[in-house]
Amino acid sequence: MPALALVLAGCSGGAEETGAVADHSDPLMAAALAGPIMIDADMVDRNGANQLASFADADGSMPRPDVGPEAAARARAQALELVGGSVALRPVPEPADGAPAADPALARCAGQARPGFRWAAVMPQAFPVYPQGAVLEAAGSDAPGCRFRAVSFATAVAVEDVLAFYATRASASGYGVQHTSHDGENVLAGGGSDGRLQVRVRAGEGGLTEVDLVTLES
Numbered sequence: 163m164p165a166l167a168l169v170l171a172g173c174s175g176g177a178e179e180t181g182a183v184a185d186h187s188d189p190l191m192a193a194a195l196a197g198p199i200m201i202d203a204d205m206v207d208r209n210g211a212n213q214l215a216s217f218a219d220a221d222g223s224m225p226r227p228d229v230g231p232e233a234a235a236r237a238r239a240q241a242l243e244l245v246g247g248s249v250a251l252r253p254v255p256e257p258a259d260g261a262p263a264a265d266p267a268l269a270r271c272a273g274q275a276r277p278g279f280r281w282a283a284v285m286p287q288a289f290p291v292y293p294q295g296a297v298l299e300a301a302g303s304d305a306p307g308c309r310f311r312a313v314s315f316a317t318a319v320a321v322e323d324v325l326a327f328y329a330t331r332a333s334a335s336g337y338g339v340q341h342t343s344h345d346g347e348n349v350l351a352g353g354g355s356d357g358r359l360q361v362r363v364r365a366g367e368g369g370l371t372e373v374d375l376v377t378l379e380s
Contacts, residue, residue, distance in 0.1 A: 166299040166313075169362070169376065170275060170301065173264065173269050229318050233294070234319045234320070240294065241293050251326055252326070253326075254350075255339065260342055261344045261345075262342045262360070265351065268310075268360060268376060268378055270308070271310040275310055277299070278301070281311050282300040285377065286357070286377050288331050288335045289375065291315050292319065292324055294317065297313060297314075298314045300314070308378070314375075318369070318370060321364065321365060329350060332352070336356065337356075337359055338352045353378075355380065357379040358376075358378040360374075360375075361376075
């Protein structure tokens with residue numbers, strides 16, 4: 163899982179041709195994410211949609227979701243409940259080759275994000291952490307005009323399941339999203355009148371799927 167600071171930098175333009183990540187984010191953000199991230203338990207408890215996710219322990223140890231068919235089946239069942247059943251699932255747009263273009267709206271707010279697991283507990287209702295996902299890092303902002311959230315998490319379900327869940331949630335929210343595929347990573351990106359969305363999904367180690375979820379509410 164790449165550091166979330168790199169994901170935030172990616173919102174502002176992605177990697178340079180040399181392979182180094184363009185540093186368009188607040189340099190203090192990268193430094194803060196390198197240190198311990200504290201949990202605000204009150205904020206975690208406040209958002210019911212995200213109680214299905216797991217967070218780091220108080221000692222800083224990282225959570226790891228259950229793996230295997232049964233764990234994946236439980237997570238998929240909860241995700242289906244959130245979208246209204248299998249009949250409500252929307253097809254994922256066919257992927258285009260290449261990295262997604264930088265989103266100016268996300269770029270404008272990425273530098274104002276500050277770290278903390280509490281941001282994962284206050285995701286937009288339409289775009290929660292995938293059920294049973296293990297939150298690894300989170301950052302966000304409630305600055306005027308920048309209600310921004312960025313979360314990295316791992317899940318036992320397949321890449322296709324994650325893409326279908328967020329594509330369906332995007333469709334239900336009136337968002338138009340494009341699907342791109344590049345260097346083993348699938349990206350759903352776009353938005354609508356209510357905000358912006360970017361979901362980066364890739365196969366991880368040990369049978370897990372790794373996800374970076376970035377939202378901006380208007």
